[in-house]
Amino acid sequence: MECIKVKTSDAKEVRWQCTAGPISSQTPSSTSIMQITKSPPSTLRRLRQFALQMVDELLPSACTLCGSKSHDALCNRCCKQYADGYAARCTCCAIRLPDFSQSPVCGSCLVRPPAFDFTFVASDYAPPIDRLLQALKFHAKLPLAKAFGRLLSELPAPPRTADLIIAVPLSLDRLAERGFNQSLEIARALAQHSKLPLATNICLRVKHTQTQASLPMHQRRVNMRNAFAVQNSQLIVGKRILLVDDVMTTGHTLNELADCLKRHGAAHVTNFVVARTPIR
Ligand SMILES: [Zn+2]
Numbered sequence: 001m002e003c004i005k006v007k008t009s010d011a012k013e014v015r016w017q018c019t020a021g022p023i024s025s026q027t028p029s030s031t032s033i034m035q036i037t038k039s040p041p042s043t044l045r046r047l048r049q050f051a052l053q054m055v056d057e058l059l060p061s062a063c064t065l066c067g068s069k070s071h072d073a074l075c076n077r078c079c080k081q082y083a084d085g086y087a088a089r090c091t092c093c094a095i096r097l098p099d100f101s102q103s104p105v106c107g108s109c110l111v112r113p114p115a116f117d118f119t120f121v122a123s124d125y126a127p128p129i130d131r132l133l134q135a136l137k138f139h140a141k142l143p144l145a146k147a148f149g150r151l152l153s154e155l156p157a158p159p160r161t162a163d164l165i166i167a168v169p170l171s172l173d174r175l176a177e178r179g180f181n182q183s184l185e186i187a188r189a190l191a192q193h194s195k196l197p198l199a200t201n202i203c204l205r206v207k208h209t210q211t212q213a214s215l216p217m218h219q220r221r222v223n224m225r226n227a228f229a230v231q232n233s234q235l236i237v238g239k240r241i242l243l244v245d246d247v248m249t250t251g252h253t254l255n256e257l258a259d260c261l262k263r264h265g266a267a268h269v270t271n272f273v274v275a276r277t278p279i280r
């Protein structure tokens, strides 16, 4: 399959084009989600999501947390107050470390290095960020995805050195049920802020896994095994990938996906995650 970079007719947008159709874009449209699906979510659900999004777009902008006037769903003051991108964390898995004086890599990553190389997170999965992530995921508060994408773009490790952004994909069933992929929406905003291309149909979730949170810790790795597949792998050979997810708990999901990407030739994988559970 041949893939080339092409410009759209108005020359404002650069797309990757291959024989199977467009696969990524610097300014992707909502239809890009459909490129990885074989059957679309129900029309009613999509209309509902669209209506919710329009209502959010049309309402006067105010910070979701403090209510102050803001162009974003989170004002700068709240971002500074609740995001702790500068905290001492393991450079590999982003678990909190007591302080910066210790080894930059935690004992667990030293003993059993994950497939990904680095992880950067904006916050612990704790109030009020956890509430906001739930509002995005379960109540389609999509403007929050934009705010989280901006937050990730402002982390102390800006994604300048990455070649490509990929969001952790949902299974077709989960996508049909929810109507959108919250990680993809966050990745979209990050791509806009960082000016990096977002690839929307390289990774597929081929296994409908149980929700990780519903399983005991020891079953989560098994649950994620062979959950992902890569298509158009020529686009990731030798590339530095930036993986985006909303929440990281044990890291098994990101580890499985990073492993899959590297088996298909990716050179380097860095996770950008909104919130990390403090305990693994
Ligand atoms: Zn605020």
Ligand SMILES: [Zn+2]
Binding pocket: 090, 091, 092, 093, 094, 095, 105, 106, 107, 108, 109, 110
């Ligand atoms: Zn670690």
